[in-house]
Amino acid sequence: NAGVTQTPKFQVLKTGQSMTLQCAQDMNHEYMSWYRQDPGMGLRLIHYSVGAGITDQGEVPNGYNVSRSTTEDFPLRLLSAAPSQTSVYFCASSPNHGREQYFGPGTRLTVT
Amino acid sequence: EDQVTQSPEALRLQEGESSSLNCSYTVSGLRGLFWYRQDPGKGPEFLFTLYSAGEEKEKERLKATLTKKESFLHITAPKPEDSATYLCAVQANTDKLIFGTGTRLQVFP
Numbered sequence: 453n454a455g456v457t458q459t460p461k462f463q464v465l466k467t468g469q470s471m472t473l474q475c476a477q478d479m480n481h482e483y484m485s486w487y488r489q490d491p492g493m494g495l496r497l498i499h500y501s502v503g504a505g506i507t508d509q510g511e512v513p514n515g516y517n518v519s520r521s522t523t524e525d526f527p528l529r530l531l532s533a534a535p536s537q538t539s540v541y542f543c544a545s546s547p548n549h550g551r552e553q554y555f556g557p558g559t560r561l562t563v564t
Numbered sequence: 565e566d567q568v569t570q571s572p573e574a575l576r577l578q579e580g581e582s583s584s585l586n587c588s589y590t591v592s593g594l595r596g597l598f599w600y601r602q603d604p605g606k607g608p609e610f611l612f613t614l615y616s617a618g619e620e621k622e623k624e625r626l627k628a629t630l631t632k633k634e635s636f637l638h639i640t641a642p643k644p645e646d647s648a649t650y651l652c653a654v655q656a657n658t659d660k661l662i663f664g665t666g667t668r669l670q671v672f673p
Contacts, residue, residue, distance in 0.1 A: 456607075494568070494663030495608070495651070542607050550595055550655055555607030 453478050456556035458543050464562045465533040473528040473559050475543030483546040484526040485510070485553065486518065488539040495542065501526055502549055533563045566591045568654050570664035577671050580641050585650055585667045588634040593657030597635050599628050600651040602666070608651055611637075642671045 459474045477484065485500040497510030501520040515537060517529040526545075530537060540560050544553040567590045577583055587597070596615050600608035612621040614630040621628045625646065627638040637650055649666040656662070 492665060494665050495653075496663075497661065544607075549659065552598060552610040552613050553608075554610060555600075557607050558605075 458556035475526045477545040481545035486528045487542045568662045568664040574668045582640045585637040587652030589654045591656040595655040598653040602649045
């Protein structure tokens with residue numbers, strides 16, 4: 453099993469550009485989530501999904517969109533990148549909400 | 565306000581020098597407390613889940629314990645490969661999951 457995979461590993465965007473961060477898992481987990489990690493702050497939840505077709509907002513959802521058309525994939529879209537979105541982004545999956553989560557390797561995003 | 569605080573922020577140990585990391589929490593009802601290990605440039609790796617006060621879990625040189633207000637991650641006779649950032653996360657009854665900022669552990673030979 454590959455576990456949770458994320459692409460790309462690194463990305464540089466200019467302010468105003470849009471892009472999609474990809475996340476996939478092969479563990480048949482129902483719950484998937486996106487976090488951002490910034491220096492001096494704990495992981496913060498952006499969006500999450502409890503199953504295909506169901507998504508909800510986390511703690512810091514502004515500027516991001518998600519969709520969940522399959523159990524395996526959970527892409528994160530940045531609509532119009534801003535320097536405040538410079539961060540490391542982690543996707544995670546879990547058998548269900550409230551259980552341990554398995555994280556991907558992360559995407560380091562820089563917005564100039 | 566729900567809060568998770570980890571201490572110390574950073575810890576330097578000599579190989580073999582046992583110590584403990586602390587995770588104190590204030591949440592509206594605890595559903596579970598999670599410990600993760602994160603190596604530089606990688607995603608967090610799950611270590612333990614604790615659900616109720618008095619519970620303990622062990623894995624190799626690591627032992628996690630839980631009280632009603634805090635959790636400890638005890639590291640016995642650490643090795644350099646135990647160097648990492650250790651994250652604590654608390655799930656409240658509201659389903660909210662709150663991560664601490666982590667303890668950066670360095671173990672020197």
